[in-house]
Amino acid sequence: MFGSDPTSAGTLLAAGVTSAAVSLWLLLPRGTQSPASMRLGTVLGLLALAAFVATGQRLGSIGEEAVFLIVSLVAVVAGAATIVTRSPVYSAIWFALALAGVAGVLLVLGAQFLGVATIVVYAGAILVMFLFVLMLAQPSGMAPYDRVSSEPLLSAVAGAVLLGLLTLSIGRLTAEPAACCNTPSRAAAMADAAPVAPAAADVAKADRMESDQVARLGAELFGRHLLAVEVAGVLLLASLVGAIAVVSRGEAAAASEGRFSR
Amino acid sequence: MMSLPMLHNALLVGAMLFSLGLVGILTRRNLIVMFLCAELMLQGVSVSLVAWSRYHGDWGGQVLVIFVLTVAACEAAVALVFVLQAFARTGRLDAAAWQTLREATLPRVMDSKLPADDTLAPSWPTLSPAGVLPPGDPQESLQREHV
Numbered sequence: 001m002f003g004s005d006p007t008s009a010g011t012l013l014a015a016g017v018t019s020a021a022v023s024l025w026l027l028l029p030r031g032t033q034s035p036a037s038m039r040l041g042t043v044l045g046l047l048a049l050a051a052f053v054a055t056g057q058r059l060g061s062i063g064e065e066a067v068f069l070i071v072s073l074v075a076v077v078a079g080a081a082t083i084v085t086r087s088p089v090y091s092a093i094w095f096a097l098a099l100a101g102v103a104g105v106l107l108v109l110g111a112q113f114l115g116v117a118t119i120v121v122y123a124g125a126i127l128v129m130f131l132f133v134l135m136l137a138q139p140s141g142m143a144p145y146d147r148v149s150s151e152p153l154l155s156a157v158a159g160a161v162l163l164g165l166l167t168l169s170i171g172r173l174t175a176e177p178a179a180c181c182n183t184p185s186r187a188a189a190m191a192d193a194a195p196v197a198p199a200a201a202d203v204a205k206a207d208r209m210e211s212d213q214v215a216r217l218g219a220e221l222f223g224r225h226l227l228a229v230e231v232a233g234v235l236l237l238a239s240l241v242g243a244i245a246v247v248s249r250g251e252a253a254a255a256s257e258g259r260f261s262r
Numbered sequence: 263m264m265s266l267p268m269l270h271n272a273l274l275v276g277a278m279l280f281s282l283g284l285v286g287i288l289t290r291r292n293l294i295v296m297f298l299c300a301e302l303m304l305q306g307v308s309v310s311l312v313a314w315s316r317y318h319g320d321w322g323g324q325v326l327v328i329f330v331l332t333v334a335a336c337e338a339a340v341a342l343v344f345v346l347q348a349f350a351r352t353g354r355l356d357a358a359a360w361q362t363l364r365e366a367t368l369p370r371v372m373d374s375k376l377p378a379d380d381t382l383a384p385s386w387p388t389l390s391p392a393g394v395l396p397p398g399d400p401q402e403s404l405q406r407e408h409v
Contacts (some may be wrong), residue, residue: 003330006391017342020396021347024285028289028342042281052274052278055274056270056274057266058263058267058271058273059268059271060267064268065336068268072271075275075279075305076275076278076282079278079282079283079302081280082286082298082302083282083283083290083295088294088295088355089290091298092298095298095301095302101307102308104310104313105272106308106309109264109309109312110264111315113324114308114312114327117331118305119310122301122334125335126332126334126335126338129338129339129342130294130298130342131264131347132322133294133342134398136346136349137345137346137349137355138356143289143292143355143356144373145292145318145357145358146291146292148373149290150288150289150291150358150371152289155285155288158284158285159284159288163278166273166277167274170270170273171270172268173266174266175266178377179265179344190329201351216321217321217325220321221325221328223326224325227357228329231292232329232333232402235332235333236332236335238336238338239336239337242340246343246347247343247346250347250350251350254374257310261374
């Protein structure tokens with residue numbers, strides 16, 4: 001919104017980064033915290049979110065803009081709640097909500113397969129595995145190391161500075177120059193390979209609305225990247241065997257040495 | 263293909279998720295929460311990759327995100343096994359329980375001012391009594407004892 005005025009954009013970015021750092025520092029577990037400081041941290045976090053929303057650029061249509069804003073806010077707010085929640089189980093649940101937001105962002109971006117795969121693989125498999133391990137390994141009640149964190153101020157400042165630098169470099173993005181290099185871009189090659197060659201706007205619209213996107217992604221995955229798929233399969237098998245081996249040998253060793261056991 | 267403002271906004275969301283995950287993995291001391299934060303960083307990278315892939319009309323970014331999913335599944339399986347083994351040895355999920363492995367020049371992490379109890383204890387809802395408690399049958403408890 002404020003991209004035309006560099007001074008205003010810089011002030012907005014500085015305010016957003018500062019309030020994000022202070023908010024994270026107030027919200028991260030630091031032992032004893034008063035509810036007032038938590039409320040202040042929440043308010044500052046909302047201010048930082050508003051600043052970053054204002055940093056974003058306007059999209060073409062109101063509907064697309066609203067949907068993208070909602071799903072990205074869900075993702076970011078749930079991600080922040082993941083790292084500031086005391087209870088690890090609540091952290092995992094908030095992370096599931098963040099995954100839902102990320103899947104929404106991917107769907108808005110037009111990656112249908114990845115949006116669904118994020119829900120199925122991450123929220124359905126990986127997160128359930130995290131919850132199982134939490135149930136196996138969680139001591140009763142909230143552990144003291146969940147109520148303190150190491151160097152919250154330095155970490156919050158480091159994260160906010162990284163976010164500010166990334167936002168600054170993202171804000172300098174400009175459209176790709178038409179003739180940057182001699183080799184034709186893959187987008188142009190794909191557009192040429194299309195059976196009909198309509199105008200650029202029609203190409204963009206048809207590409208967004210295309211129905212066989214998953215099929216084309218699968219053809220790309222099992223065509224050009226077939227060897228990588230095989231290697232990934234070997235990696236999955238190796239991690240499966242390795243996990244079982246570590247569990248069985250570790251339990252045998254713990255039983256023989258009489259260590260702390262579940 | 264996608265417009266430049268959409269790419270800008272999607273990269274912004276990816277950067278925010280990555281920074282949040284970085285802060286979490288630096289501060290939190292629970293091993294499982296640290297792995298959750300690593301997954302959050304992976305999500306931020308995935309959003310950025312998909313945005314670039316859609317902007318350039320290239321499938322490479324989305325294919326790379328599929329491999330990120332695969333490697334994240336492997337990493338979570340192996341890492342959670344290690345977390346379980348670490349818990350079986352120390353009885354804690356604390357990363358500072360393994361600080362004997364630190365560099366010799368670094369100071370020891372000491373929890374000097376641990377809170378005695380959680381100050382943010384959950385407040386359970388209380389029901390105000392409505393009406394008079396019925397007197398009850400004095401024989402009832404005896405009858406129940408015999409059943």
